[in-house]
Amino acid sequence: xxxxxxxxxxxxxxxxDLNTKVYQVESGLxxxxxxxxKGKEHIYMFAPENWIIADNQPPDxxxxxxxxxxxxxxxxxxxxxxxxxxxxxxxxxxxRLGVLQNRIIMLMSASAIECxxxxxxxxxxxxxxxxxxxxxxxxxxxxxxxxxxxxxxxLKK
Amino acid sequence: xxxxxxxxxxxxxxxxDLNTKVYQVESGLxxxxxxxxKGKEHIYMFAPENWIIADNQPPDxxxxxxxxxxxxxxxxxxxxxxxxxxxxxxxxxxxRLGVLQNRIIMLMSASAIECxxxxxxxxxxxxxxxxxxxxxxxxxxxxxxxxxxxxxxxLKK
DNA sequence: TTTATTTCTTAATGTACATTAATGACATTG
DNA sequence: CAATGTCATTAATGTACATTAAGAAATAAA
Numbered sequence: 297x298x299x300x301x302x303x304x305x306x307x308x309x310x311x312x313d314l315n316t317k318v319y320q321v322e323s324g325l326x327x328x329x330x331x332x333x334k335g336k337e338h339i340y341m342f343a344p345e346n347w348i349i350a351d352n353q354p355p356d357x358x359x360x361x362x363x364x365x366x367x368x369x370x371x372x373x374x375x376x377x378x379x380x381x382x383x384x385x386x387x388x389x390x391x392r393l394g395v396l397q398n399r400i401i402m403l404m405s406a407s408a409i410e411c412x413x414x415x416x417x418x419x420x421x422x423x424x425x426x427x428x429x430x431x432x433x434x435x436x437x438x439x440x441x442x443x444x445x446x447x448x449x450x451l452k453k
Numbered sequence: 454x455x456x457x458x459x460x461x462x463x464x465x466x467x468x469x470d471l472n473t474k475v476y477q478v479e480s481g482l483x484x485x486x487x488x489x490x491k492g493k494e495h496i497y498m499f500a501p502e503n504w505i506i507a508d509n510q511p512p513d514x515x516x517x518x519x520x521x522x523x524x525x526x527x528x529x530x531x532x533x534x535x536x537x538x539x540x541x542x543x544x545x546x547x548x549r550l551g552v553l554q555n556r557i558i559m560l561m562s563a564s565a566i567e568c569x570x571x572x573x574x575x576x577x578x579x580x581x582x583x584x585x586x587x588x589x590x591x592x593x594x595x596x597x598x599x600x601x602x603x604x605x606x607x608l609k610k
Numbered sequence: 611t612t613t614a615t616t617t618c619t620t621a622a623t624g625t626a627c628a629t630t631a632a633t634g635a636c637a638t639t640g
Numbered sequence: 641c642a643a644t645g646t647c648a649t650t651a652a653t654g655t656a657c658a659t660t661a662a663g664a665a666a667t668a669a670a
Contacts, residue, residue, distance in 0.1 A: 325579075325582060325583070327587070329590070337590055338590055338591075338593065339587060339590040339591040342576060342579050342583070342591065344576075344578065344579060344582075348545060348549070366582075366583055366587070367582070379542045385536045386543045386546070388505060389543070389546055389547065389550065390546065392505070392550065393546065393549065393550065393553070396550070396553045396554070396557065397553070399557055400553065400556055400557060400560065403557065403560040403561065403593065404560060404593040405593070407656080407657095408656080408657075419499060419501075421501065422482075422499050422501060425482060425501075425523075425524070426482070426499070426523055427616085427617065427618085428617075428618065429617070429618085430484070430496060430523070433486070433494055433495055433496040434495075434496040434498075434499065436495065436560065436561040436562070437657070437658085438657075438658060438659080439617085439618075439619090440618095440619080440620085440657085440658075440659085440660095441656085441657050441658075443618065443619055443620080444619090444620090444656095444657085445657095447619085447620090564626075564627095565626080565627075584646085584647065584648085585647080585648065586646095586647070586648085594627070594628085595627075595628060595629080596647085596648070596649090597627085597628075597629085597630095597648095597649080597650085598626080598627050598628075599648095600648065600649055600650080601626095601627085601649090601650090602627095604649090604650090611670100612669100612670080613668100613669080613670070614667100614668080614669070614670085615666100615667080615668070615669085616665105616666080616667070616668085617664100617665080617666070617667085618663105618664080618665070618666085619662105619663085619664075619665090620661105620662090620663085620664095621660105621661090621662090621663105622659100622660085622661090623658100623659080623660080623661105624657105624658080624659070624660095625656105625657090625658075625659090626655105626656095626657085626658090627654105627655090627656085627657095628653100628654080628655075628656090629652100629653080629654070629655090630651105630652085630653080630654095631650105631651090631652090631653105632649105632650085632651085632652105633648100633649080633650080633651105634647105634648090634649085634650105635646105635647085635648080635649100636645100636646085636647080636648100637644100637645085637646075637647095638643100638644080638645075638646090639642105639643080639644075639645095640641105640642090640643080640644095
């Protein structure tokens with residue numbers, strides 16, 4: 297845990313980094329963002345004074361988010377291991393953050409088909425257990441659009 | 454903290470409820486969902502065996518999510534106060550869950566203008582501090598679309 | 611079984627937003 | 641100062657997905 301000064305534009309973390317830190321903003325403004333296959337940026341979160349910002353993947357998995365400074369900032373950086381989070385309930389909550397993070401990145405940047413394929417990977421069993429229209433409702437699209445997405449996906453293979 | 458059996462279709466929690474609980478699924482399948490102004494459902498999360506499901510607003514604020522059973526299920530329900538979460542770091546993480554929850558509901562169900570207006574309410578100061586194109590990137594739309602959204606909004610007033 | 615009810619798919623049309631490109635306002639640099 | 645880059649806006653066109661409607665297919669009920 298140490299205090300650092302960052303200049304506007306400076307990058308604190310890149311996608312793929314391991315063992316990422318948690319940043320607490322004392323002054324200034326940070327942001328986290330992902331970059332999709334087409335090279336487009338999608339801002340995941342802004343972090344002004346007194347916010348914390350971090351990638352919410354487990355420490356042993358390559359992170360998804362870039363973090364950089366939108367203004368000159370003063371930031372306290374902490375190792376995830378140094379956080380005082382020991383009990384089971386808190387650990388479950390942190391896992392949940394990772395799920396939600398991926399969900400938001402999907403919703404911001406992916407097409408219907410991509411969302412669907414990611415969903416199948418994440419919940420292979422659920423696809424069998426619930427009607428298609430509920431899956432569409434989870435993906436934020438209509439059942440008709442999901443049906444069409446599956447059709448065009450089948451054509452590709 | 455007590456174990457309950459729920460039948461398929463049974464509702465455990467409604468939007469607007471206070472002091473909502475955390476549900477841990479032993480068997481079966483629950484879901485949480487929001488309903489937008491047009492009456493359309495948007496599934497926020499599926500919770501099969503060993504998942505937890507809850508509304509992530511603070512206990513004193515009316516919750517956003519409905520929770521019901523998609524299959525006959527056995528569920529352990531816990532008061533949020535009874536969770537062993539005492540330290541500051543964990544509390545900050547829980548606040549974060551609330552922010553992400555609102556973000557996902559927005560991305561699933563709201564139009565560009567609605568997203569923008571919600572953003573202004575949530576981060577009134579950020580709007581002044583960053584270029585429009587970054588706000589567009591946060592909302593998941595292009596700067597052009599944001600510009601058009603603001604134009605039509607101005608016409609309405 | 612027959613009759614409903616729900617669910618999935620297909621197709622026609624509509625709309626919100628993306629893409630591309632051009633323009634002018636500002637700021638930055640030499 | 642001109643030259644360059646960044647940013648916001650507008651308009652023309654394109655596309656992904658929504659909406660609406662209608663017909664199969666599966667499920668549940670009588």
